Amino acid sequence: MSQKTFGAMAEEAHRAVPTIKPADLQRRQKKEADLLVIDVRDAADIAQTGTVPGAVNLSFGALTYLADNEVPESWRDPRLADRSQPIITTCILGPLGAIGGKLLHDMGFTNVQILEGGVQAWIEAGLPVVKNGAS
Incomplete structure:
Protein backbone atom coordinates (compact mmCIF):
# COMPACT_ATOMS: atom_id res chain seq x y z
CA MET A 1 0.00 0.00 0.00
CA SER A 2 1.48 3.34 -1.00
CA GLN A 3 1.48 6.27 1.38
CA LYS A 4 0.36 9.75 0.53
CA THR A 5 2.45 12.52 2.04
CA PHE A 6 1.24 15.99 3.01
CA GLY A 7 3.22 17.41 0.09
CA ALA A 8 1.72 14.92 -2.35
CA MET A 9 -1.79 15.76 -1.14
CA ALA A 10 -1.07 19.49 -1.60
CA GLU A 11 0.26 18.87 -5.14
CA GLU A 12 -2.83 16.85 -5.99
CA ALA A 13 -5.01 19.66 -4.64
CA HIS A 14 -3.22 22.24 -6.81
CA ARG A 15 -3.86 20.09 -9.87
CA ALA A 16 -7.58 19.86 -9.07
CA VAL A 17 -8.39 23.35 -7.75
CA LEU A 58 -13.27 26.62 9.88
CA SER A 59 -10.45 24.27 10.81
CA PHE A 60 -9.59 21.53 8.32
CA GLY A 61 -10.71 18.79 10.70
CA ALA A 62 -14.09 20.42 11.29
CA LEU A 63 -14.54 21.22 7.59
CA THR A 64 -15.01 17.50 6.90
CA TYR A 65 -18.40 17.55 8.64
CA LEU A 66 -19.32 21.26 8.55
CA ALA A 67 -19.61 20.99 4.75
CA ASP A 68 -21.41 17.64 4.70
CA ASN A 69 -25.11 17.75 3.81
CA GLU A 70 -25.70 14.24 5.16
CA VAL A 71 -24.71 14.81 8.79
CA PRO A 72 -27.27 16.13 11.31
CA GLU A 73 -28.14 19.74 10.56
CA SER A 74 -26.75 20.93 13.89
CA TRP A 75 -23.26 19.75 12.80
CA ARG A 76 -23.28 21.75 9.55
CA ASP A 77 -22.18 25.33 8.93
CA PRO A 78 -25.04 27.19 7.18
CA ARG A 79 -22.45 29.27 5.28
CA LEU A 80 -21.58 26.05 3.40
CA ALA A 81 -25.12 25.15 2.31
CA ASP A 82 -24.75 26.51 -1.25
CA ARG A 83 -22.44 24.24 -3.28
CA SER A 84 -22.05 26.93 -6.00
CA GLN A 85 -21.03 29.75 -3.65
CA PRO A 86 -17.58 31.22 -4.41
CA ILE A 87 -15.11 30.02 -1.78
CA ILE A 88 -11.40 30.74 -1.31
CA THR A 89 -9.43 28.54 1.10
CA THR A 90 -6.19 29.49 2.81
CA CYS A 91 -3.72 28.68 5.58
CA ILE A 92 -0.39 30.32 6.43
CA LEU A 93 1.74 29.07 3.49
CA GLY A 94 -0.82 27.41 1.25
CA PRO A 95 -0.58 23.59 1.42
CA LEU A 96 -3.25 22.98 4.06
CA GLY A 97 -5.48 25.59 2.42
CA ALA A 98 -5.02 23.71 -0.86
CA ILE A 99 -5.96 20.41 0.74
CA GLY A 100 -9.01 22.11 2.31
CA GLY A 101 -9.98 23.49 -1.10
CA LYS A 102 -9.71 20.04 -2.64
CA LEU A 103 -11.78 18.57 0.18
CA LEU A 104 -14.58 21.02 -0.66
CA HIS A 105 -14.10 20.35 -4.39
CA ASP A 106 -14.39 16.59 -3.74
CA MET A 107 -17.53 17.21 -1.65
CA GLY A 108 -19.24 18.83 -4.65
CA PHE A 109 -18.44 22.52 -4.25
CA THR A 110 -18.13 23.91 -7.78
CA ASN A 111 -16.58 27.37 -7.27
CA VAL A 112 -13.52 26.85 -5.03
CA GLN A 113 -10.12 28.49 -5.33
CA ILE A 114 -6.96 28.36 -3.20
CA LEU A 115 -5.16 31.51 -2.04
CA GLU A 116 -1.77 31.17 -3.73
CA GLY A 117 0.97 31.27 -1.08
CA GLY A 118 -1.56 31.53 1.74
CA VAL A 119 -1.72 34.29 4.32
CA GLN A 120 2.07 34.70 4.12
CA ALA A 121 1.78 35.76 0.46
CA TRP A 122 -1.08 38.10 1.46
CA ILE A 123 1.21 39.71 4.07
CA GLU A 124 4.14 39.89 1.62
CA ALA A 125 1.85 41.65 -0.87
CA GLY A 126 1.49 44.40 1.76
CA LEU A 127 -2.14 43.60 2.50
CA PRO A 128 -3.59 43.95 6.01
CA VAL A 129 -4.38 41.06 8.34
CA VAL A 130 -6.72 40.75 11.29
CA LYS A 131 -5.59 38.93 14.41
CA ASN A 132 -8.88 38.14 16.07
CA GLY A 133 -11.45 38.96 13.42
CA ALA A 134 -11.78 35.38 12.18
CA SER A 135 -14.91 33.65 13.40
Whole structure:
Protein backbone atom coordinates (compact mmCIF):
# COMPACT_ATOMS: atom_id res chain seq x y z
CA MET A 1 0.00 0.00 0.00
CA SER A 2 1.48 3.34 -1.00
CA GLN A 3 1.48 6.27 1.38
CA LYS A 4 0.36 9.75 0.53
CA THR A 5 2.45 12.52 2.04
CA PHE A 6 1.24 15.99 3.01
CA GLY A 7 3.22 17.41 0.09
CA ALA A 8 1.72 14.92 -2.35
CA MET A 9 -1.79 15.76 -1.14
CA ALA A 10 -1.07 19.49 -1.60
CA GLU A 11 0.26 18.87 -5.14
CA GLU A 12 -2.83 16.85 -5.99
CA ALA A 13 -5.01 19.66 -4.64
CA HIS A 14 -3.22 22.24 -6.81
CA ARG A 15 -3.86 20.09 -9.87
CA ALA A 16 -7.58 19.86 -9.07
CA VAL A 17 -8.39 23.35 -7.75
CA PRO A 18 -7.37 26.71 -9.28
CA THR A 19 -5.45 29.34 -7.29
CA ILE A 20 -6.01 33.06 -6.86
CA LYS A 21 -3.37 35.72 -6.14
CA PRO A 22 -3.73 37.89 -2.99
CA ALA A 23 -4.39 41.14 -4.91
CA ASP A 24 -7.09 39.41 -6.99
CA LEU A 25 -8.73 38.08 -3.84
CA GLN A 26 -8.74 41.55 -2.28
CA ARG A 27 -10.40 42.97 -5.43
CA ARG A 28 -13.02 40.22 -5.44
CA GLN A 29 -13.79 40.75 -1.75
CA LYS A 30 -14.75 44.36 -2.51
CA LYS A 31 -17.10 43.33 -5.34
CA GLU A 32 -18.60 40.00 -4.24
CA ALA A 33 -20.66 40.08 -1.06
CA ASP A 34 -21.19 36.30 -1.14
CA LEU A 35 -17.47 35.41 -1.44
CA LEU A 36 -16.51 33.17 1.47
CA VAL A 37 -12.86 33.07 2.54
CA ILE A 38 -12.06 30.13 4.81
CA ASP A 39 -8.85 29.87 6.85
CA VAL A 40 -8.53 26.15 7.60
CA ARG A 41 -5.94 26.47 10.36
CA ASP A 42 -6.58 25.99 14.05
CA ALA A 43 -7.74 29.15 15.82
CA ALA A 44 -4.55 29.33 17.93
CA ASP A 45 -2.40 29.49 14.79
CA ILE A 46 -4.53 32.25 13.30
CA ALA A 47 -4.28 34.23 16.54
CA GLN A 48 -0.47 34.23 16.19
CA THR A 49 -0.20 35.33 12.55
CA GLY A 50 -3.52 36.93 11.72
CA THR A 51 -5.56 36.16 8.62
CA VAL A 52 -7.26 37.76 5.64
CA PRO A 53 -9.85 40.33 6.75
CA GLY A 54 -13.31 38.84 6.51
CA ALA A 55 -12.05 35.25 6.57
CA VAL A 56 -13.91 32.73 8.68
CA ASN A 57 -12.03 30.11 10.66
CA LEU A 58 -13.27 26.62 9.88
CA SER A 59 -10.45 24.27 10.81
CA PHE A 60 -9.59 21.53 8.32
CA GLY A 61 -10.71 18.79 10.70
CA ALA A 62 -14.09 20.42 11.29
CA LEU A 63 -14.54 21.22 7.59
CA THR A 64 -15.01 17.50 6.90
CA TYR A 65 -18.40 17.55 8.64
CA LEU A 66 -19.32 21.26 8.55
CA ALA A 67 -19.61 20.99 4.75
CA ASP A 68 -21.41 17.64 4.70
CA ASN A 69 -25.11 17.75 3.81
CA GLU A 70 -25.70 14.24 5.16
CA VAL A 71 -24.71 14.81 8.79
CA PRO A 72 -27.27 16.13 11.31
CA GLU A 73 -28.14 19.74 10.56
CA SER A 74 -26.75 20.93 13.89
CA TRP A 75 -23.26 19.75 12.80
CA ARG A 76 -23.28 21.75 9.55
CA ASP A 77 -22.18 25.33 8.93
CA PRO A 78 -25.04 27.19 7.18
CA ARG A 79 -22.45 29.27 5.28
CA LEU A 80 -21.58 26.05 3.40
CA ALA A 81 -25.12 25.15 2.31
CA ASP A 82 -24.75 26.51 -1.25
CA ARG A 83 -22.44 24.24 -3.28
CA SER A 84 -22.05 26.93 -6.00
CA GLN A 85 -21.03 29.75 -3.65
CA PRO A 86 -17.58 31.22 -4.41
CA ILE A 87 -15.11 30.02 -1.78
CA ILE A 88 -11.40 30.74 -1.31
CA THR A 89 -9.43 28.54 1.10
CA THR A 90 -6.19 29.49 2.81
CA CYS A 91 -3.72 28.68 5.58
CA ILE A 92 -0.39 30.32 6.43
CA LEU A 93 1.74 29.07 3.49
CA GLY A 94 -0.82 27.41 1.25
CA PRO A 95 -0.58 23.59 1.42
CA LEU A 96 -3.25 22.98 4.06
CA GLY A 97 -5.48 25.59 2.42
CA ALA A 98 -5.02 23.71 -0.86
CA ILE A 99 -5.96 20.41 0.74
CA GLY A 100 -9.01 22.11 2.31
CA GLY A 101 -9.98 23.49 -1.10
CA LYS A 102 -9.71 20.04 -2.64
CA LEU A 103 -11.78 18.57 0.18
CA LEU A 104 -14.58 21.02 -0.66
CA HIS A 105 -14.10 20.35 -4.39
CA ASP A 106 -14.39 16.59 -3.74
CA MET A 107 -17.53 17.21 -1.65
CA GLY A 108 -19.24 18.83 -4.65
CA PHE A 109 -18.44 22.52 -4.25
CA THR A 110 -18.13 23.91 -7.78
CA ASN A 111 -16.58 27.37 -7.27
CA VAL A 112 -13.52 26.85 -5.03
CA GLN A 113 -10.12 28.49 -5.33
CA ILE A 114 -6.96 28.36 -3.20
CA LEU A 115 -5.16 31.51 -2.04
CA GLU A 116 -1.77 31.17 -3.73
CA GLY A 117 0.97 31.27 -1.08
CA GLY A 118 -1.56 31.53 1.74
CA VAL A 119 -1.72 34.29 4.32
CA GLN A 120 2.07 34.70 4.12
CA ALA A 121 1.78 35.76 0.46
CA TRP A 122 -1.08 38.10 1.46
CA ILE A 123 1.21 39.71 4.07
CA GLU A 124 4.14 39.89 1.62
CA ALA A 125 1.85 41.65 -0.87
CA GLY A 126 1.49 44.40 1.76
CA LEU A 127 -2.14 43.60 2.50
CA PRO A 128 -3.59 43.95 6.01
CA VAL A 129 -4.38 41.06 8.34
CA VAL A 130 -6.72 40.75 11.29
CA LYS A 131 -5.59 38.93 14.41
CA ASN A 132 -8.88 38.14 16.07
CA GLY A 133 -11.45 38.96 13.42
CA ALA A 134 -11.78 35.38 12.18
CA SER A 135 -14.91 33.65 13.40
